[in-house]
Amino acid sequence: MAGPLAQPTTPGVRFGPYRTVSFDGCSSIKVPDSERNRGWLGRCPHGGYPQVELMTLVETGTRAVIGAVFGPTREGETSYATRLSHHLDPEMLVLWDRGFDANDFLATGAQVLSRIRQRRRPPVLQSLADSSYLSVIGGVPVRIIEARVSVTCTDGSNFDGSYRLATTLLDARRYPADRLVHLYHERWEHESAYYALRHTILHGRVLCSHDPVGVEQEMWALLTLYQLLRRTMVEAAESRPGTDPDRCNFTIALQTARDLLVCAQGAFEPGIGEIGRRVLSALSPARRTRVSTRKVKSPISRYAERKLDGRPDRSKVVTSTTITLLPPPSPEPTLPATTVRENTGNGKTSSRMARVLAIMQAEPERLWRSREIAELLGDVTLVATYRQLARWTERGMIKRARTGRYTAITQTTTPPARPGVHLQDRPRRTDQPSPGGHRRPRPARRHRRPAHASHRRLLGLRPLRFLHRMQAPGQALPGGEGPAGGVLPARTKGNGERMTAVAVEISPRRPPPDDGPTQAGDGLPYFTRPVLAPAAKVTRITGIADMDPLMDSAKCSCNAGDDNPH
Structure with a gap:
């Protein structure tokens, strides 16, 4: 058939x-x-x-x-x-x-x-x-x-x-x-x-x-x-x-076939039959040349129409058509390795991504909303703008300043940060005793952290990737300096990996004085809150002290192997 x-x-x-x-x-x-x-x-x-x-x-x-x-x-x-x-x-x-x-x-x-x-x-x-x-x-x-x-x-x-x-x-x-x-x-x-x-x-x-x-x-x-x-x-x-x-006309042929099926007539007529005769009696005129925009009638479709695509919303009859053949580029003596560009874009300066970058770079300090960009473009729906801005943000073409606000990425000479956890020197906490003996006041906070927040933070909510091996979670650790036998809490990640909270040295606090009374914390390293480390990453802990589950920090020293830069 x-x-x-x-x-x-x-x-x-x-x-x-x-x-x-x-x-x-x-x-x-x-x-x-x-x-x-x-x-x-x-x-x-x-x-x-x-x-x-x-x-x-x-x-x-x-x-x-x-x-x-x-x-x-x-x-x-x-x-x-x-x-x-x-x-x-x-x-x-x-x-x-x-x-x-x-x-x-x-x-x-x-x-x-x-x-x-x-x-x-x-x-x-x-x-x-x-x-x-x-x-x-x-x-x-x-x-x-x-x-x-x-x-x-x-x-x-x-x-x-x-x-x-x-x-x-x-x-x-x-x-x-x-x-x-x-x-x-x-x-x-x-x-x-x-x-x-x-x-x-x-x-x-x-x-x-x-x-x-x-x-x-x-x-x-x-x-x-x-x-x-x-x-x-x-x-x-x-x-x-x-x-x-x-x-x-296909509609006439279909309706005639339905009529003949209901009446049970004309099934074995010679020649073109009743369907052919009705089709020839109502031939459509020669098709007119028309132009209109591409539009989808269904409201649940991915797009309704292409806005500002250069064609009218309603069908219009064309009176004349002009075809202008463009001259070819200059001949190339050798064949390229491929006939497709390396990037996935179309390479045009008038592409949507180039237009968005031009809009953002015109006002680099402004935080642009998705609706503002869609209105300035004029040829894309708001939903499509949401998706494209999110895709370009993932590719690093633009930056999301906060929810729903985007800005252009400023070109700097600083190399990008390496992905992962990077520890930097931190200033001394303001609630520690000062050299004069008095305690500095803690800065006022608008929203106080609940009492159980420190405990959750101690149990390890941040990944630690540069420690290399550790004893079994929850077991007593040998102490070479300070009180021995500190017990570290443990938890299990979603993939089944056992993780242990350890304290990591950030920077030495201050050297002990040559003479005079020793202040609390002199000569001891300063540590942030305990962080989460894989149980098979830390080689040994040389000392541990003051590992209280309700404290915000712990004091210890660790040896993570010779190849550990920290």
């Missing part, structure tokens, strides 16, 4: 000697939210029902399905498209968008006309007369066309866009660049095929089956019905010479 339907002489189905086909996917067919369907398809993060990913190879002139495969959306369109590559043959010219911009798709044996990403750097091997140039991608000789398309509408408004196409049709005289740019628009015929499946036949309804086997049966039945109607429409168009099959 599947396969191309048009004859070689049918209008609108070929470009020269090649039959035009296209790859595209559809992920908006919904199935019941049952346990079996969720186990097969997974949950949809942006909708209430599991969704089936449908990938088809379609004949653009008739919108007939040549091959189809479907399954969970997590596998991706490119993975499904590789399963349909065996349907391609050298007599086909396949069209696809930037989502299929991969080297593997160029080596299928069929001719290719595809849109490629701006981040590719194909070498310029030879400039041609039509402003295109010869190059190579993935070992396949290609021809690169860079053009700017401008359209003028009936109200006088103008809209334009840039296109970068790659094709295996290397003959610039036989296949001019401007004709190939016009031909690339035929890829949108694939969207009309999906519109007939999702809306004309299903009317947006959810499939009925609650298990994967039933869903597969429904999907194949849906595709079979669609292909039968397309076959009837193509036969009707070919019965009238010079009729383009895309003028046949």
Whole structure:
């Protein structure tokens, strides 16, 4: 049942000697939210029902399905498209968008006309007369066309866009660049095929089956019905010479088939039958050239529309189209090692990240809110701004000053700090006895720490990574200096590793006086609160004293091995 339907002489189905086909996917067919369907398809993060990913190879002139495969959306369109590559043959010219911009798709044996990403750097091997140039991608000789398309509408408004196409049709005289740019628009015929499946036949309804086997049966039945109607429409168009099959109305064919099924009539009529006669009696006029922005009607989708993308919100009729072919770059004598840039961005100064950095660097002292940045950009939703700012913060491109506030990173000559725990010299605590004997007052705090906070801190809430080995947690430790046998509390981390609280020397307090009375703490090292260390990291503790679980600090000295810098 599947396969191309048009004859070689049918209008609108070929470009020269090649039959035009296209790859595209559809992920908006919904199935019941049952346990079996969720186990097969997974949950949809942006909708209430599991969704089936449908990938088809379609004949653009008739919108007939040549091959189809479907399954969970997590596998991706490119993975499904590789399963349909065996349907391609050298007599086909396949069209696809930037989502299929991969080297593997160029080596299928069929001719290719595809849109490629701006981040590719194909070498310029030879400039041609039509402003295109010869190059190579993935070992396949290609021809690169860079053009700017401008359209003028009936109200006088103008809209334009840039296109970068790659094709295996290397003959610039036989296949001019401007004709190939016009031909690339035929890829949108694939969207009309999906519109007939999702809306004309299903009317947006959810499939009925609650298990994967039933869903597969429904999907194949849906595709079979669609292909039968397309076959009837193509036969009707070919019965009238010079009729383009895309003028046949799919809605009329579907409604006529329903009427005949209810009345049980016209099942074995010769010729094109009742469906073909009704289709020919109401042929659509030649399609008008129109332009409008891409907009998603469903409110639970990831995005509603592309704001300020250069196209009108409502559809407008185009009166004229101008294609300006851009000159190629200067030829390169040698081939680069790769045709893809090292970074993952598009490299444009007008990219969203570059615009955000320019906004922040204009006022480096200002703390920017996400809503302010989204309003200044104008072409992105607030939710997308949240995600991108968080992603750029993780990459170190911008800095989060506090919750919801961002600023640019100031360039300094100080090298970045090494990740991990770094202990620095700390000043003496203000509540320790001063040399004069009186106690300095503790600075007033707005919020007093509860009494049990010191105990929690003593039990070890900070990781310690540079100590090397220790005895079993909770056992008495030998003391060489001071009271022996201090007992350290222990706890277990989430991964099962035993951790022990130890006190670490930060800086010596002050040397003992040569003469005169000895003050409390003279000559003793100063320690912060005990911190958490793995039990297998500390070699030995040479001395321990005053290890009171209710104290904020402990006094001891430790030897963590010769290779320990602290």
